Amino acid sequence: MAAEILLTVEEISKHNRPDDCWIVVDGKVWDITEFAPQHPGGGEIIWKHAGRDATTSYSSIHAPSVLPNNLDPSKLKGTVDKRTITDEWQRPPPSATPQLKLHEKPPLETIINAQDFEDIAQRTITKKTWAFYSSASTDCITRDKNKDYFSRIWFRPRLLRSVGTVSTRTTMLGHDVGLPIFVSPAAMAKMIHPDGEKGIARGCVEDRVPQCVSTNASFPIEEIIPAVPQEAKHPFFFQLYVNKDRAQSEKLLRHVRSLGIDTVFVTIDGPVQGKREADERVKADESLSTPMSGQKAKNDRRGGGIGRIMGNYIDPNFTWDEFAWLRKHWQGKIVVKGVQCWQDAKRCADEGMDGVLLSNHGGRNLDSSPPVIMTLLECQMNCPEIFSKLEVFVDGGVRRGGDVLKCLCLGATAVGFGRPFLYALNYGEEGVQHFIDIVKQELEIAMALVGITDLSQCDASYVNTAELDPLVARGKAHPYATGKRLRSVVLSKAKL
Numbered sequence: 116m117a118a119e120i121l122l123t124v125e126e127i128s129k130h131n132r133p134d135d136c137w138i139v140v141d142g143k144v145w146d147i148t149e150f151a152p153q154h155p156g157g158g159e160i161i162w163k164h165a166g167r168d169a170t171t172s173y174s175s176i177h178a179p180s181v182l183p184n185n186l187d188p189s190k191l192k193g194t195v196d197k198r199t200i201t202d203e204w205q206r207p208p209p210s211a212t213p214q215l216k217l218h219e220k221p222p223l224e225t226i227i228n229a230q231d232f233e234d235i236a237q238r239t240i241t242k243k244t245w246a247f248y249s250s251a252s253t254d255c256i257t258r259d260k261n262k263d264y265f266s267r268i269w270f271r272p273r274l275l276r277s278v279g280t281v282s283t284r285t286t287m288l289g290h291d292v293g294l295p296i297f298v299s300p301a302a303m304a305k306m307i308h309p310d311g312e313k314g315i316a317r318g319c320v321e322d323r324v325p326q327c328v329s330t331n332a333s334f335p336i337e338e339i340i341p342a343v344p345q346e347a348k349h350p351f352f353f354q355l356y357v358n359k360d361r362a363q364s365e366k367l368l369r370h371v372r373s374l375g376i377d378t379v380f381v382t383i384d385g386p387v388q389g390k391r392e393a394d395e396r397v398k399a400d401e402s403l404s405t406p407m408s409g410q411k412a413k414n415d416r417r418g419g420g421i422g423r424i425m426g427n428y429i430d431p432n433f434t435w436d437e438f439a440w441l442r443k444h445w446q447g448k449i450v451v452k453g454v455q456c457w458q459d460a461k462r463c464a465d466e467g468m469d470g471v472l473l474s475n476h477g478g479r480n481l482d483s484s485p486p487v488i489m490t491l492l493e494c495q496m497n498c499p500e501i502f503s504k505l506e507v508f509v510d511g512g513v514r515r516g517g518d519v520l521k522c523l524c525l526g527a528t529a530v531g532f533g534r535p536f537l538y539a540l541n542y543g544e545e546g547v548q549h550f551i552d553i554v555k556q557e558l559e560i561a562m563a564l565v566g567i568t569d570l571s572q573c574d575a576s577y578v579n580t581a582e583l584d585p586l587v588a589r590g591k592a593h594p595y596a597t598g599k600r601l602r603s604v605v606l607s608k609a610k611l
Contacts, residue, residue, distance in 0.1 A: 120193030124204045127195065131166030133158065137192060138169040144192040145182055160241070168195075168205060181402040223542050223549055228557075229514045232538040232550060236307070240541060244306045246397040247421050248537050251478035252389030257486065258478030261512025264486040268521050269579040273566035281559045285570045287529045288378050288448055288470060288506060290350035293322035294555055295523055295570055299474075299510045299531035300354035300380065300452075302425070303405060305333030308540045313342035315536055316349070318547025322555065325350040327380055327531070330367070331405040331425060340374055354380040354452065356408070356426070357433045357441075365444045367407060377447045380472060384453025386431035388423045389480035395420040422479065438466060450508070455484050456588070457497040464501040470528075471501075472508040477533055487511040489587060491525050492580060497590045502526040516557025520565065523573040525580075 122144050130137035136148045138161065151158040164172060173182075183191075220239050226232060237245055251258035285295045298315055305311030311333035312326070319326055320343045328336050328351060336353065343349045353371045358364040368379070395418025403412035403421065410425040417423070441449065450470035451463045463471045473491055475484040485493075487509050494501060501507065509522045510531030519530045532554075539550035562568065565577050 121196040122193045123196050123199040124201060125199065128166040128204065133162050133165070136162060136165045138164050138167065138173075139195050140168075140170050140173045140182060142195050142197075143182075144195055145186065146190045146192055147186070150186060150190075181400075185402065220541065223545060226546075226549065226553075228553060229532075229535045229538075229550065232535060232541065232546070236538040236541050240307055243397045243400065243419075246393045247303075247306065248301075248534060250391040250393035250422075252391055252480055252482040254482055255478060256482050257475050257484050258512075260486045261475070261478060261488075262514060263512075264488045264583065265512060265515075265518045265521060267582045268488065269582070270517075270521075270561075270565055271577055271579055272564055273577070276566045276568075278563040278566065278568055281562050281568050283555055283558055283562075283570065285529070287325055287350070288352070288450070290325060291323065292325055292350065292529070294324055294551065294558070295527075295529040296324055296519060296551075296554060297352075297508075297529055297531050298324065298326040298536050299533035300327045300329035300332075300382075301533050301537055302329050302331035303333050303403065303421070304537060304540055306403070307537055308543055310540075310543055312339045314540055314544040315547050316340075316342045316351075318539075318544040319551065320344070320347055320349055321548060322551050323350065324551055325352060325529075327352040327354050329354045330356045330408050331410070332407060333405070335406045336371060336376075337374060340376075351376050352378045352380055352450075354382060356382055356385070356428070357430045357437075358408075358428050359430045360428075361430075361440070363409075363428075368445050372445065372447060378450060378469070379441075379445055379447060380450045380452040381441065382452045382476075383433070384455065384474065384476050385426065385429060385480050386433070387480075388420075388426040388429075389476070389482065391420055391422055391479060394418075394422060399424070435462065435466070450506075455490055457490070457493045457590070460490075460494050460501055460507075461498040464498070464504040468505055470506040470508060472510060472531065474510045474531070477511050488522070488525075489583065491522065491527060492583060492587045495525055495575070496584075496587055499526075516554050516559070517561040519554065519558050520561045520573070521578055523570060524575055524578045526575075 127137055127139060127144055133151065134148065136151055137144055137146050147161060151161040160172065220235055283294050285292060287297065298319060304315060308314055312328060313334060316326055316339055328339055332339065340351055353376050355364065397419055398414050399412040399419035399421050401413050404410065405425060408428055410428060412421050413424055448469035450472055451468050452472040453474050453476060454460050454463065454471050455475055460471050473487050475487060491509055506528040507526055508529055508531060509527045510533060513519060513530050513532060514535065522530045535550060536547060539546040567573065
């Protein structure tokens with residue numbers, strides 16, 4: 116058998132070119148000359164390790180079974196002869212060209228804002244990971260407006276107040292938290308760092324930042340929760356995509372509840388997945404899977420869209436009436452995630468939900484859906500009573516501590532960050548903790564300069580929304596509500 120053949124480091128090192136490429140993973144020598152150009156992350160990362168030991172880089176992304184399951188057995192050339200290993204050969208491969216140095220991560224302490232994390236991720240993570248995380252639906256209008264519209268709200272500072280001590284502590288869904296922020300659920304965090312959701316959890320412990328774990332997480336939830344000390348009693352929530360096979364969701368809910376989680380975020384804005392073109396253009400690694408949903412990535416004639424392919428199990432027929440089913444199988448708090456208009460937010464309050472998350476999925480599903488800050492304003496203008504009936508959360512486009520404060524002044528209980536936590540995870544749990552420190556510092560500065568020292572003091576008098584107010588949908592009927600009115604407008608324009 117080829118696996119019994121011992122190969123010296125000298126022999127392996129000869130196969131160090133794109134047209135003759137061997138790598139060593141866990142002591143096994145593989146010929147991946149034909150596979151490298153098709154690698155979802157690009158061939159460059161493989162060629163960089165040609166003729167060398169690639170175990171560290173490989174294991175940070177792939178499971179041990181990927182090579183044996185995806186390569187023909189003839190590509191296994193043998194086993195490295197450990198007696199021939201030298202210190203020089205074991206060193207990480209140098210950058211092949213000066214250009215590759217651009218892809219090295221700068222020291223963590225040089226990062227001072229969320230955009231720094233994002234810019235570094237774009238340069239350093241694999242093409243597929245960047246495409247999956249950063250992509251949004253079709254023309255990405257909503258994704259970009261999510262961020263842009265925060266700049267159209269202005270603060271109204273009140274000065275000459277004692278602001279020497281500022282507290283960012285608050286409560287969220289009955290849990291004491293150190294900041295009014297939480298980790299929004301996001302799929303497959305392991306694509307950017309081997310610790311995945313575990314690393315995010317550990318990075319959140321010190322400041323008690325809640326983490327909402329996705330149904331499509333890289334690890335089963337029973338492996339994520341123990342990643343933090345149990346004595347910390349860290350707040351975890353669970354995000355649910357309702358499965359077409361309801362028995363699977365019922366089983367998952369029972370399991371989640373048995374782990375002590377008391378709140379489920381039910382996503383309603385993704386009955387089908389949006390067309391995320393950047394994600395479709397880059398081939399998916401077909402070894403990727405999500406243990407709790409049981410889905411696997413694949414490529415088809417439409418592309419390699421991970422979100423589209425791995426979201427096929429989601430029930431597109433889940434309706435308001437079926438919250439009765441959810442309550443039967445979930446004896447805990449319910450937050451409805453993905454609300455994008457005041458009518459649905461009001462119905463959540465009327466139905467007795469515990470919370471509502473105003474979100475457009477980071478612009479990843481319906482492009483031209485409203486920026487989240489607009490939905491928050493819409494609720495304030497049309498159904499302000501809901502803010503005393505349930506907790507209102509916001510996510511999408513939030514990048515600064517000042518953005519968080521604007522949301523809180525407009526009635527939000529807490530604000531979710533999705534992509535920023537993933538990009539921070541590029542540095543492991545230390546990156547997550549550093550990102551939280553940045554947001555906390557920005558929030559404390561904004562609070563002090565606005566003139567408040569405790570989040571209970573937040574109210575709308577500290578913000579000016581006049582620039583956006585004319586764009587907010589009101590409760591009265593739209594002028595184009597009837598076909599007759601619409602035809603008359605078209606005809607009048609045609610005459611011009």
